[in-house]
Amino acid sequence: MCGIAGFIDARKSLSLEESHNILRNMSQAISHRGPDSSGIWSDFQSGIFLGHQRLAILDLSSAGHQPMESKSKRFQITFNGEIYNHLQLRDMLLSEHKVNNWKGTSDTETLLATIECYGLDEALKKLEGMFAFALWDSLQKKLFLCRDRFGEKPLYFSPGSANNGFCIFGSELSALKNHPKFNPIVNKNVLKNYINLGYVPQGQCIIAGVSKVLPGRYIAIDPTNLDITQYVYWDSAKEALLAKKNQFKGSFIDASDELEALLIKKISNQMIADVPLGAFLSGGIDSSLVTAIMQSQSMQPIQTFTIGFQEADWDESYHAQRVANILGTNHTESKVTSQDAINIIPHLSRIYSEPFADASQIPTQAVSQIAKKNVVVALTGDAGDEIFCGYDRYQVTQKIWRLISFVPKSLRRSISSAILNKSTDDLNKYYQALQKFTPAPSNIQRPGDKIKKGMSFLSADSFSELYSQNISLWKNPGDIVLGDNGGTSPNIMNTMDETLNNAEKAMLFDTLSYLTEDILTKVDRAAMSVSLETRVPFLDHEIYQFAWSLPYEMKFHKGEGKRVLKNILYKYADQEIFERPKMGFGVPVGEWIKGPLRDWAEELLCPKLIAEQGNFCPKIIQQTWDEHLSGNRNWQNQLWTILMFQAWKKDF
Numbered sequence: 001m002c003g004i005a006g007f008i009d010a011r012k013s014l015s016l017e018e019s020h021n022i023l024r025n026m027s028q029a030i031s032h033r034g035p036d037s038s039g040i041w042s043d044f045q046s047g048i049f050l051g052h053q054r055l056a057i058l059d060l061s062s063a064g065h066q067p068m069e070s071k072s073k074r075f076q077i078t079f080n081g082e083i084y085n086h087l088q089l090r091d092m093l094l095s096e097h098k099v100n101n102w103k104g105t106s107d108t109e110t111l112l113a114t115i116e117c118y119g120l121d122e123a124l125k126k127l128e129g130m131f132a133f134a135l136w137d138s139l140q141k142k143l144f145l146c147r148d149r150f151g152e153k154p155l156y157f158s159p160g161s162a163n164n165g166f167c168i169f170g171s172e173l174s175a176l177k178n179h180p181k182f183n184p185i186v187n188k189n190v191l192k193n194y195i196n197l198g199y200v201p202q203g204q205c206i207i208a209g210v211s212k213v214l215p216g217r218y219i220a221i222d223p224t225n226l227d228i229t230q231y232v233y234w235d236s237a238k239e240a241l242l243a244k245k246n247q248f249k250g251s252f253i254d255a256s257d258e259l260e261a262l263l264i265k266k267i268s269n270q271m272i273a274d275v276p277l278g279a280f281l282s283g284g285i286d287s288s289l290v291t292a293i294m295q296s297q298s299m300q301p302i303q304t305f306t307i308g309f310q311e312a313d314w315d316e317s318y319h320a321q322r323v324a325n326i327l328g329t330n331h332t333e334s335k336v337t338s339q340d341a342i343n344i345i346p347h348l349s350r351i352y353s354e355p356f357a358d359a360s361q362i363p364t365q366a367v368s369q370i371a372k373k374n375v376v377v378a379l380t381g382d383a384g385d386e387i388f389c390g391y392d393r394y395q396v397t398q399k400i401w402r403l404i405s406f407v408p409k410s411l412r413r414s415i416s417s418a419i420l421n422k423s424t425d426d427l428n429k430y431y432q433a434l435q436k437f438t439p440a441p442s443n444i445q446r447p448g449d450k451i452k453k454g455m456s457f458l459s460a461d462s463f464s465e466l467y468s469q470n471i472s473l474w475k476n477p478g479d480i481v482l483g484d485n486g487g488t489s490p491n492i493m494n495t496m497d498e499t500l501n502n503a504e505k506a507m508l509f510d511t512l513s514y515l516t517e518d519i520l521t522k523v524d525r526a527a528m529s530v531s532l533e534t535r536v537p538f539l540d541h542e543i544y545q546f547a548w549s550l551p552y553e554m555k556f557h558k559g560e561g562k563r564v565l566k567n568i569l570y571k572y573a574d575q576e577i578f579e580r581p582k583m584g585f586g587v588p589v590g591e592w593i594k595g596p597l598r599d600w601a602e603e604l605l606c607p608k609l610i611a612e613q614g615n616f617c618p619k620i621i622q623q624t625w626d627e628h629l630s631g632n633r634n635w636q637n638q639l640w641t642i643l644m645f646q647a648w649k650k651d652f
Contacts, residue, residue, distance in 0.1 A: 063104025081131030286381030590636025
């Protein structure tokens with residue numbers, strides 16, 4: 001795992017010395033991604049400058065140093081990632097092209113040889129791994145920026161039109177910021193999308209004139225005129241539909257056995273490293289299954305890591321410890337105090353480089369710090385929910401849509417309007433009165449908030465709109481962001497194939513957006529900030545294709561998601577220890593910003609500051625903050641989006 005940076009100087013406006021100094025500064029800004037060594041390479045006549053920060057995982061010797069030149073000297077590469085099947089690729093290169101004179105054992109050298117023998121497009125299709133790299137082809141005179149199938153590794157770029165003849169790229173925005181021609185201006189339309197979701201949507205960037213290379217794509221840049229052409233080598237949506245049409249024909253037991261064999265193969269590949277390796281273990285289905293298979297493939301107890309918290313409401317370390325005991329791992333559990341977690345918050349804007357407002361970033365950062373003390377690589381259970389139908393919201397929104405879709409829309413809107421016009425206090429009172437006559441749940445916190453959110457769903461025209469409302473943080477983000485003339489991003493669920501049921505549409509939507517830009521971003525930035533590599537076995541493309549080939553009932557059955565994963569897991573551990581509600585990484589930021597973080601929050605939410613910056617409506621922000629402070633409403637998720645943006649803007 002590494003960090004990459006570079007630029008094209010189309011007009012040759014800088015001297016070689018100036019360019020190299022800039023390149024070193026760009027690389028230094030992301031040195032946390034690769035602290036083991038650094039390197040630069042340039043072709044001054046072509047205006048190409050490549051920088052690299054190395055975190056050595058395979059081949060710790062100088063033979064793995066980057067930027068690296070191909071054997072024929074045609075290609076130069078700066079590569080971030082891991083190619084899990086690189087040993088198999090070396091066998092293929094030997095049998096088909098007689099390639100055998102390797103300088104070292106790094107997967108970067110394997111990648112270059114594969115590109116030389118098969119061409120870039122075919123080489124990308126052969127790779128199993130996570131990556132983002134820049135490749136200079138001295139024959140075609142093109143610079144290629146390439147990203148893995150699901151976007152595990154980040155890659156930002158700013159085309160020349162925004163930077164006076166410079167095309168700038170890097171693993172994080174902080175690298176781009178260190179180029180003197182980079183001009184950071186907030187993109188208001190993207191800002192609106194960000195506060196609505198808590199993350200920047202796929203391909204977009206909070207900075208105007210900057211984009212991300214899309215997952216499964218690569219772009220070719222002509223250094224003479226900075227023209228850009230995009231190519232697609234993998235399309236997750238198309239691959240899901242293709243796999244669904246070629247449905248698995250065997251029984252549920254057959255599917256379980258075949259998936260287990262595939263997981264064993266892929267996890268074994270991902271356990272290859274020349275440095276200490278372990279796993280994040282939350283005690284849930286996904287991380288427990290990855291850990292169980294890892295342990296089954298290891299002669300020694302593998303290292304697993306969990307953080308525990310003093311507050312019982314958001315501590316799941318006990319469950320992880322039980323799983324670790326059963327599987328026989330070498331388990332490390334560290335208790336983190338609320339003050340420990342709070343101490344992380346001032347560093348988040350630097351860690352994430354772009355506004356990011358999933359509060360589980362805090363415990364993710366904490367567990368990464370703990371793991372890094374013992375290992376350099378950690379496997380995770382991420383992506384199981386999106387691929388194997390694990391989120392409760394898939395079923396909840398389906399049920400709601402079934403209930404309301406038969407009611408005339410005019411009537412739904414009338415009911416919704418009548419209830420939404422009631423105050424939250426009144427709704428809380430009505431709910432309390434209702435409990436005297438019906439068996440309504442008594443442990444619901446702030447029922448008025450939940451009733452209002454539920455009533456807002458009544459106006460939805462489709463399941464897609466309902467699901468979008470469910471995952472949205474602000475009801476009307478366009479009222480909050482000032483100076484925005486554009487709309488929100490189009491709902492890609494509306495264009496999905498009608499052979500998918502509603503839950504499958506939601507799963508695919510999350511794979512294309514939430515998984516890449518929230519889950520993977522959260523883990524990558526947190527782990528790489530402490531120079532820890534994370535790997536995600538569920539995102540192997542063959543596992544993804546197999547999962548989509550399974551009939552829906554093999555993933556969701558009798559009210560339970562991840563059916564086939566659970567069936568495999570119960571071979572390794574007793575079912576009863578997993579029969580509990582899913583917790584996730586809950587963090588009480590709502591209480592913190594009213595308590596120990598109040599001064600920090602009020603400084604960032606100051607109405608005068610908000611007005612001077614001109615990004616948000618001060619009146620709405622202040623009203624939301626006042627309601628949160630009063631305890632009448634819980635706006636922690638909404639306010640967190642504003643606070644994380646404000647903290648980022650202050651630091652960036």
